[in-house]
Amino acid sequence: MEVFVQQLINGITLGSIYGLIAIGYTMVFGIIGMVNFAHGDVFMVSAFIALIAFLVLTSFLGVGSILLALLIVLVVGMVFTSLVNWTIERFAYRPLRGSFRLAPLISAIGMSIFLMNFVQVAQGPRNKSTPPMIDGEFVLMGGEAYPVTLSYKQILIWVVTAALLAAFWYVVAKTSLGRAQRACEQDQKMAALLGIDVDRTISVTFIIGAAVAGTMYLIHYGVVSFADGFLPGVKAFTAAVLGGIGSLPGAVIGGLLIGLIETFWSAYFSTDYKDVAAFSILAITLIFLPQGILGRPDVEKV
Amino acid sequence: MSAEAPAAASRVDFARAFKDAAVAALLAFGLFLPLIGFETVQNIRNELVLETRWPLLFNFVALVTAAHLFGSLVVTPWRERRALARRRAEATPSQAPSWLGRLGRRLCYAIGLGVCFIGVVNFGSDLTEIIDFIGAPSAGAGFTVLAALLLTGFLIGVGYVFMRFGSGGAAAAGHLIGPAGVGFLVVFPVVALLGAGWGGAVKWIDNFGIQILIYVMLGLGLNIVVGLAGLLDLGYVAFYAVGAYSYALLAKTFGFSFWILLPLAGILAALWGVMLGFPVLRLRGDYLAIVTLAFGEIIRLVLINWVPVTNGYAGIGGIPRPTFFGIPFNASDQGFAAMLGLEFSPVYRIIFLYYVILGLVLLTAYVTMRLRRLPIGRAWEALREDEIACRSLGINTTNTKLTAFALGATFGGLAGSFFATRQGFISPESFSFMESALILSIVVLGGMGSQVGVGIAAIAMIGGTEFLRELDFLKAIFGSAFDPTQYRMLIFGSALVLIMIWKPRGLIATREPSAVFKEKKIISGSLVKEGRG
Numbered sequence: 001m002e003v004f005v006q007q008l009i010n011g012i013t014l015g016s017i018y019g020l021i022a023i024g025y026t027m028v029f030g031i032i033g034m035v036n037f038a039h040g041d042v043f044m045v046s047a048f049i050a051l052i053a054f055l056v057l058t059s060f061l062g063v064g065s066i067l068l069a070l071l072i073v074l075v076v077g078m079v080f081t082s083l084v085n086w087t088i089e090r091f092a093y094r095p096l097r098g099s100f101r102l103a104p105l106i107s108a109i110g111m112s113i114f115l116m117n118f119v120q121v122a123q124g125p126r127n128k129s130t131p132p133m134i135d136g137e138f139v140l141m142g143g144e145a146y147p148v149t150l151s152y153k154q155i156l157i158w159v160v161t162a163a164l165l166a167a168f169w170y171v172v173a174k175t176s177l178g179r180a181q182r183a184c185e186q187d188q189k190m191a192a193l194l195g196i197d198v199d200r201t202i203s204v205t206f207i208i209g210a211a212v213a214g215t216m217y218l219i220h221y222g223v224v225s226f227a228d229g230f231l232p233g234v235k236a237f238t239a240a241v242l243g244g245i246g247s248l249p250g251a252v253i254g255g256l257l258i259g260l261i262e263t264f265w266s267a268y269f270s271t272d273y274k275d276v277a278a279f280s281i282l283a284i285t286l287i288f289l290p291q292g293i294l295g296r297p298d299v300e301k302v
Numbered sequence: 303m304s305a306e307a308p309a310a311a312s313r314v315d316f317a318r319a320f321k322d323a324a325v326a327a328l329l330a331f332g333l334f335l336p337l338i339g340f341e342t343v344q345n346i347r348n349e350l351v352l353e354t355r356w357p358l359l360f361n362f363v364a365l366v367t368a369a370h371l372f373g374s375l376v377v378t379p380w381r382e383r384r385a386l387a388r389r390r391a392e393a394t395p396s397q398a399p400s401w402l403g404r405l406g407r408r409l410c411y412a413i414g415l416g417v418c419f420i421g422v423v424n425f426g427s428d429l430t431e432i433i434d435f436i437g438a439p440s441a442g443a444g445f446t447v448l449a450a451l452l453l454t455g456f457l458i459g460v461g462y463v464f465m466r467f468g469s470g471g472a473a474a475a476g477h478l479i480g481p482a483g484v485g486f487l488v489v490f491p492v493v494a495l496l497g498a499g500w501g502g503a504v505k506w507i508d509n510f511g512i513q514i515l516i517y518v519m520l521g522l523g524l525n526i527v528v529g530l531a532g533l534l535d536l537g538y539v540a541f542y543a544v545g546a547y548s549y550a551l552l553a554k555t556f557g558f559s560f561w562i563l564l565p566l567a568g569i570l571a572a573l574w575g576v577m578l579g580f581p582v583l584r585l586r587g588d589y590l591a592i593v594t595l596a597f598g599e600i601i602r603l604v605l606i607n608w609v610p611v612t613n614g615y616a617g618i619g620g621i622p623r624p625t626f627f628g629i630p631f632n633a634s635d636q637g638f639a640a641m642l643g644l645e646f647s648p649v650y651r652i653i654f655l656y657y658v659i660l661g662l663v664l665l666t667a668y669v670t671m672r673l674r675r676l677p678i679g680r681a682w683e684a685l686r687e688d689e690i691a692c693r694s695l696g697i698n699t700t701n702t703k704l705t706a707f708a709l710g711a712t713f714g715g716l717a718g719s720f721f722a723t724r725q726g727f728i729s730p731e732s733f734s735f736m737e738s739a740l741i742l743s744i745v746v747l748g749g750m751g752s753q754v755g756v757g758i759a760a761i762a763m764i765g766g767t768e769f770l771r772e773l774d775f776l777k778a779i780f781g782s783a784f785d786p787t788q789y790r791m792l793i794f795g796s797a798l799v800l801i802m803i804w805k806p807r808g809l810i811a812t813r814e815p816s817a818v819f820k821e822k823k824i825i826s827g828s829l830v831k832e833g834r835g
Contacts, residue, residue, distance in 0.1 A: 045337070048342075055340075059352060092802075102746065103806040105591065113791055114796050116795075117791040241592070283596045287584070
């Protein structure tokens, strides 16, 4: 029982992070129907930016309060990652809009390789680990033998995920920007005829899609390396597909499911094949339930 | 109007250019500030500390600004002028080729004649040796004679291509690119031996020749799946791995020879192609791509984790080397060199491997070329264009897709077992997603469906990255710590993006129809749909 509850907590935390990354995938896929292959690496870059921002704040500027530092890191990480994602969209994807279908995907694969190796060259190939940013935990149940704990950082990750999901949902459902996004999703040409700046809307989608997942990843693991983009990226994509690509709550639900499955698989079976489990879920979902849990079925038109 | 237009085009808005450059500088500063401006390093107590790199950051920003200014002040006006000139040229009816064009063609013709002449002279000078060989056959002289004949043929071939170009223009020479390329590949080891000597040739034949040909083979195999059938496969490397591991395991366990296992590895890979292809039949486009990616990764993870069979990360070593139909390439008395009365040299094995992979590449290209003309090949291309139309015309799309997968996988498996025997050692590291991306980009950059394009793209990508290893002189400029190979994948990644922007249809953007009525017409690649799956 204790093991189960502990794994549940861990799984939800991991799942929240996957969900946060998946939001980026799902927003971009929703609006331009493209698998943003570089998203995993953008998120890795984001983790590096958060790491550097944290180090600058604590060692150069001497910010004492860890909470204040984290808040600033969150904001700084968002700003710089958005800048990176905006630039990528502007240079690597926008010129290819209207090109043949595979062109943006291949460009994205190139971008992914570029980002990964850029970080490797610029920051070195070693793992970068930080001192734990947030200490402390609640002991929920269980005795000395196996205490079930809920740490502050896990709570932070949950809260940030929930808050961001709510914020994004609000943006998409209630604001004029969200209306423009939904219009572009349905028919870009028609949206443009009705006076929507399609390029701008897509740019904004990329900007907010980059989000804060990198910061959360760093807080969770406390370590990041240049190669950390690919695997979480694929898992987050799995989450987005599982939840129904194009749907924001779907992305988070999918993320939670993937996180839980991975955690329980590792706890009860073996850690060796946990990535195989994630990939198998991806394949099985796409084959048997391609529209996902919350997605709309894709109607084939002639 | 015609007097005003060039004036308008050549006028450069300096204020605007500088404003844009300032914005670009600001953007570059923001982009590079975290990752270039700061470096994370471990100090002695193994803590992470930051070091600043302001000069480097300044250089980056300055570079971006300068490039932007150059672009808006020089490149854009130049391109506008050129576009204007082209429009004007189109407006006036085209005239006979200019004297420059005529001169160029005559020059080509003259070069062609010259090269042919050199070829004949070369043959003449080798004649004595050929006569000697006929009189007293010996293996060493035999090889020299063979090399001489190959070189003569090649020189005459090159001369012929030039002459055709000189007399008929680019259109006439276009059909000869393929045969000329094959001719060059056949004589390449001879050229390398003549140019670099016995010691230096190994690097050229092995690192450039064999390495590139392996990727040409993989590219041709994937070309069937992606270029012809239009199914985007991101996990192609799985079949490469199946071929390599089945050769390694079967050869080590049962001691079968390379020539038995080569077709077997192909068949096994085809089986896997069908097995993995079957569940994804219903998927289309991006989804198909992602599922194949998942399959590729699953196979790699199984190779890593199934330690009792595959030996995990450590890989399999000591894989038997290929033999010349039973004669091993070693220094023993039973070895290839000793049997033919030659001095032992590792070059013979390399040359043999080169011709094996060349044969495999030619086989792949030939089979694909013939299949394109058969009903199944036409069904593939019809499937790529429109699946629904295909189905309504009574084409069995299941079989069509599965044969494409199986055939692509077969060639991947053959390449894999060749890879295993060439390396003598394989590990899951060689079959990562990056390999799949590399092969896919070779197919795409070459222009999907084009075989010559695959060859050119493989030379550019693989040869280019190998070439980086040779750039030692850069160390003199950037300091001894500078390692050009570090930038290999960086350049590769940006090349993918840039070529997609510059030439999204790939390098060879025209398609040759497989069926013709009366005369051949060249089809633009932009009329061909891709990847609808």
